[in-house]
Amino acid sequence: MQRILLPFLPFIIFITGCQETSVPPASATAAPIATEARKSDAQAATKNRQPPDLLFGELFRRVQMERIFADGKTFVDMVPRASVSEIMSAYDAEKGKPGFNLKAFTEKYFAPPMAPESGWSSDGSRSITEHINALWPVLTRKAGADEGAAGSLIPLPNDYVVPGGRFREVYYWDSYFTLLGLQTAGKGELVRDMVENFAYLMDEVGHIPNGNRTYYLTRSQPPFFAFMVEVLAQMEGPEVYREFMPQLLGEHAFWMNGESEVSAETPAVDHVVRIEDGTLLNRYYDAGDRPRAESYREDVLAIRESGRDSQTVARHLRSGAESGWDYSARWFADGKNISSIVTTDIVPPDLNSLLWKLEAMIAAHHPEDGKRRQFQDRAAKRGEAIDKYLYDETTHFYQDLNWTTGKFTDYLTLAGVYPLFVKMVDNRHAADVGEVIAAKFLAPGGVRTSLTETGQQWDAPNGWPPLQWMTCQGLKNYNENSVANQIRDRWMDNNERVYANVNKMVEKYNVEDISLEAGGGEYPVQDGFGWSNGVYLAMRQGW
Incomplete structure (x- = not known):
């Protein structure tokens, strides 16, 4: 079956300074995923869509900067009640009149974000496992859910599970950990639906975006698609690898776009970074360079505080x-202030480990001998490079490398366990990493994300479900079972304690003082919660 290109893509232009960059389509031929009718409906519904900051211009900027809504994500998820031209004409006509009320205008022309009525209530009468399993239908959104041409939601051809709370759309890397729970719960059809949705996005967008919103299209998220395919293969059989091989290749092509252009003079292009000896590794890199629509005010303030070039800081954010x-x-x-952010200067062990896994999977399952050899070579070179450039013999841990200085950042985080999670390191390094985890990261409620409290949500004292899972699995992969079991037990106890107190599973947990809520970030702690549910079930029933 030939791949059907999404008609809207050539028309979605992301304004980045003086350049206009469109999102390229994938070059791989699509696997047979959803029915043609459902795919066609989703394609037609997304034609010509642009993100809300480009659609609504001055109105958007005012709503966000004047903080009409406490959460910047609220407005970008609201559903326009009229066309863009009608709304902007009304705004231009009314904004200068005496007594103009921006909040009233916004609420007149935009409906609240879509939230299906579920009748759900959590009163503590269920056990934690019963609670999680009862939540799956509450967190599931139907195929083709659409908000109209001016809305930000991108329709998908199959049903999908959202995280919960303010997160009303599917998220890329969250979904792998949600799938672990769906697998444990025996929900194979929903696992397939979600894998097919991500394959659909790969075919139509050219990469798997952060989430199915127009304002997320300029970036991806940590590449866990290979792991999702692996989950589906465990449930259905090895033929799944061949079915989704085109999308696995498309994922790799997206992250390696620019590898033919890097040189000693131009060492970084898009996600690809050339180290001094010619070795290629990867970084996180968003194609856009304007403030995020969903966190516009926060980004503008960070840019102002930095005193640096606005487009550079926006891209780092x-x-x-x-x-x-x-x-x-x-x-x-x-190491302290977001105004000093330099994300694209960092070559991280987590991203590169995930890409090693992707290359190893293609090498193991591609039907052509030549492709298998090519990706065996790629995986071998990447594994050697991760050990050479990202393992620090002083700290005995995998670290972030600042490629612009050639030095480690010396900021230890649980990103250092990813090489163990994907099973690419030798036993000596694994034992050393395990000792560091036990000595520095282990806390009363699980493992802390980093060793420093900064007020940021992805630092101490917070613990996050995906990092608990990957740390445990990484240690188990190398028979470091004692520490892995301690982490599992402490994390599950933490989940159960919070559930007993508030009748909820939440997005993140305080692992240092388990009597306190987790904090930090640009929004309050969210409940639901997809990856928390998935990891808990997998730890409880699939350990």
Whole structure:
């Protein structure tokens, strides 16, 4: 079956300074995923869409900067009640009149973000496992859900699970950890639906975006698609690898775009970084360089505080969002302040480990001998480079490398466990990393994200479900079972304690003082919660 290109893509232009960059389509031939009718409906519904900051211009900027809504994501998720031209004509006609009320105008022309009525209530009568399993239908959104041409939601051809709370759309890397729970719960059809949705996005957008919103299209998130395919293959059989091979290749092509252009004079292009000896590794990199629509005010204030070039800082902020760690002081030049953010200067062990896994999977399952050899070579070279450039013999841990200085950032985080999680390191390094985890990261409620409290949500004292899972699995991969079991037990106890108190599973947890809520970030702690539910079920039933 030939791939069907999404008609709207050539028309979505992201204004980045003096340049206009469109998102390129994938070159791989698509696997047969959703039915043609459902794909066609989703394609037609997304034609010509642009993000709300470009659609609504001055109105958008005023709503966000005047903080009409406490959460900047509220406005970008609201559903326009009229066409863009009608709304902007009304705004231009009314904004200068005496008594003009921006909030009233906004609420007149925009409906609240879509939230299906579920009738759900959590009163503590269920056990934590019963609570999680009862939540799956509450967090599931139907195929084709659409908000009209001016809305920011991108329709998908299959049903999908959202994280919960303010997150009303599917998220790329969250979904792998949600799938672990769906797998444990035996929801194979929904696992397939979600894998097919991501394959669809790869085919139509050219990469898997941060989420299915127009304002997320300039970036991806940590590349976990290979792991999702692996989950589906565990449920359905090895033929799944061949079915989704075109999208696995498309994922790799997206992250390696620019590898033919890097040189000693131009060492970084898009996601690709050339180290001094010619070795290629990767970084997080957002194609856009304007403040994020969903966090516009926060980004504008950070840019102003920095005193640096606005487009450069905006790209660092957006690239930090692509990392999934938005934010951690691992991205900050001074280790403290977001105004010093330098995300694209960092070559991180987490991203490169995930790409090693992707290359190893293609090498193991591609039907052509030549391709298998090519990707075996790629994986071998990347593994050697990760050990050579990202393992620090002084700290005995994998670290972020600032490629512009050639030095480690010396900011230890749980990103250092990813090489163990993907099973690419030798036993000596694994034992050393395990000792560092036990000595420095282990806390009463799990493992802390970093060793420093900065007020950022991806730092201490917070613990995050995906990092608990990957740390445990990484240690288990090398028979470091004692520490892995301690982390599992402490994390699950932490989840159960919070659930007993508030009848909710939340997005993140305080692992140092388990009597306190987790904090930091640009929004309050969210409940639901997709990846928390998935990791808890997988730890409880699939350990």
